[in-house]
Amino acid sequence: MKDGAPQRPPRGGDGFHDSRARDAAFALPLFGLVLVAPPFANLFVTDLTILGAPVIGVYLFTVWAVLIYCARRLSRRLGEGGPR
């Protein structure tokens, strides 16, 4: 499902999807931390470049952008449902 597409789940959603979204919201920062921390980040320490840019920079910014995208998806699920 594309973000911003009309088939986005209804506001609030059913309980099942809500609780899954909450679980994802708890997991996302931990997931992000693992990706930007050693030893994982050390895998991208190299002199190689992607389109002229250092791999480590491309990697960190890509992780960053993916985290933002996931957070956006989750915030739409959770933002209007009302916290509990």
Add this chain to the structure above:
Amino acid sequence: MNAVLGVALVYVAALFALAWWVDRRAARGGGGWVSSPVIYTLSLSVYCTAWTFYGAVGSAARTGVEFMTIYLGPTLAFIGWWWLIRKLVRIGRTHRITSIADMISSRYGKSGGLAALATVGAVLAATPYIALQLQSLTLSYETITAGGPQQDSVIAFWAAAGLALFTILFGTRTLDENERHHGVVAAIAAEAVVKLAAVIAVGLFAVFGVAGGVRETFAGVTAESLRLDETFGGRWMTLLFLSATAVICLPRQFQVTVVENSDESHLATASWMFPLYMLLISLFVMPIAAVGAATLPAGWSPDLYILALPLHEGANALATFIFIGGLSAATSMVIVSTIALSTMISNHIVAPLALRLSAGGGERSGDVQAMLLNARRGAIVVILALGYIYFRVAGRSDALASTGLIAFCGVAQFLPALVAGVFWRNATLPGAAAGMAAGLALWCYTLYLPSFGGAFLLSADTIANGPFGISALRPYALFGFEGADRLVHATLWSLGTNAALLVGVSLFTRPTPLERLQSTLFVDVFRSEPSLTLGLVRRSAPGQDLFVLAQRVLGAEPAATLFAQAARLQGKPDLLPDPTPEFISRLERELAGSIGAASAHAMVSRIAGGETISMGELVEIADENARLVRATDALRAKSAEAEESAAQLRAANERLMEMDAQKDEFLSHVGHELRTPMTSVRSFAELLRDDPGLAPAERRRFADIIQAESVRLTRLIDEIHDLSFLERGAAGRDMEPVDAEAVLARAVEVALSPFGERRVRLIRDFAAPGARVRIDPDRFSQVVINLVANAILHNDKAAVEVTVRSRAEAEGFVLEVEDNGPGIAREIRGRVLEPFYRGSPKGSSGLGLAISARIVEAVGGRLTVGATASGGARLSVHLPVDA
């Protein structure tokens, strides 16, 4: 030079105008776009100060990708908003929290001492940080105007004075509305856009204007030049942690995130939009650093690359834009910091002192309010003066460069008390106080004081060799902890001790009843019903005294409004509500929104005396919360089911309402129908009685009319009776089988008699001779008569044509009555058989078809409505045959 100054002044004037305009709109109730999630997100970017604006490029030039931790940490904190920030915002709104010190003190029994301690820590951490902003303003101005260090004091002074003026004008207007400053927030948001645009502009300029492409930009960059092999280690993790903490614990961040939040749903948007802002502002940092290092002459400080690059390339307009961007970053940080700190100083230091000193002094409406506002104005001037003095004393030493991280480590000392406060019920005031005091002390000793390089309190000798030569106490290698990065060293010692003391002392102390209450309210903020707990604190006070107190703090008018509202809620006619425990607690919460929880509690307690909190009820509420959670989970499982039932109920209800409306309509129609014959009966009877001289023929005619009308009445009442009889399902069942077509032929004749053959052409098509059906022949006749009469009555053609057809099918006897009339529209076909439905105003009571349908159904048949090929109506009766 004057051109730059002019642009800067015009820019600042525009910010003043924006803040003034927004404040005025907000005062008139037109908050509108200022309270939008985008503005909220932009105001959060006060996190990106001049230190990040200029310093990030410097950091990237010196230590590679390390600068990214400063943004990645807050990114993790915000995409993890569901963990902590969401809860802080909810608590802040529920308890009308005014600052981070207020939140911590409120949680730990509204302790004034803890609030004061946190305030002192926050001011200590912020002063060099503010000085750093003044330094970057000064440096950037001198750089762009090619001036020299001799201008330092003048520029920094006027910058500080201007910032103080702005902050006093827009930050200390009022005390109410939960400390929200719409004008300031709008100005900060505008500055956020400017600084982002500036960084992106110079980034594009560096990559495509100076270097000529991405590949060229990073030509000299290698893993070695980025120092990648030593990047991902303890310092990286520490920086991630400290910056994630800072984005929550820095007083200015707490101010914009929690205190200025006007709508919790804005946080959901900010959870991804603020990380996106930080990604965009750091996207070009590495390119600018790389291009700067490759093109600029050796003399330039990497901290000024972002400004020097356009200057060196002769792009003066761009350089001016960058200067304005840096100005935005510096001023927004200073403004919000001073607002947050001055609120803390006035609420947690000045107010308690003034309360103690003024005991028994003159009390008048609004005096506390005026005192607090003046205290805030004074505090703003003092904070900026401290920053200015610090800048003058420390000058251009390199000490300032690391100030940002030192401040991060300082405010991180709030984190243990904050996190334990909202997640751990048994964290106590002694634990929090001990942890925070020790943490702040260790932070001062291992990081803050040594950063002055021997100029303040700790001498250079002490820093190098320890006090009195005791090497175990060396600030940078405490108890022999050597070899670590200074920041890592200080963070581990201060935060480790802080957290250990908080947990350890809490386990060995008991919370006071007020702490127990507050911990329940904070930890269970998403579960408890705040109004339930208001009555838990038992105390009483004369209503008049409370009113005086409210007037002193809130001002006369808001206090009167508050009291009148409360009186209305209690159902009292006058303006003074009963001083119930609930009301006193509510009032205290209102006051806390202006002067902080600790001061509000102290002031109310002075009038109401010591409170008693029923521990039994408190425990009950805690239990109630646990029970509620279980119940909610069970409810959620059932909710889908309930929703379905609700939909069915709704549909049934709608149908009932419709039927009810039909019934009303029918009754009014019946009334009308009965009234018409009754009226004529009555009036002719009166004529007969009152006029004895009537001719016999006349008398006879009148009597005939009366008789005919009575017959009509009887028939109508019979019909209604038939219907109710059939409605109850009481139609006879044990019928002898009859020859269907014999009954049919007779009934058709009867049906036609009122109309006469000349108007109606009847086509008989009987094809089921001998079919026997088990039905009362009179009832069956009634059905046939009704159907035929219906076909004729509702026909609009000049030559009415009715076809009556019968045939035997496998499932039984079928009778069809067709006409050449207008037919029955598809959408009302389902309803014409309902008892009270009348398709057109013509004809009888509208009961004919309904009665027929009931008769047929009573013997197991059915009556259906359809259409003929030419569009007329076709009514079909299916009856089971008697084998």
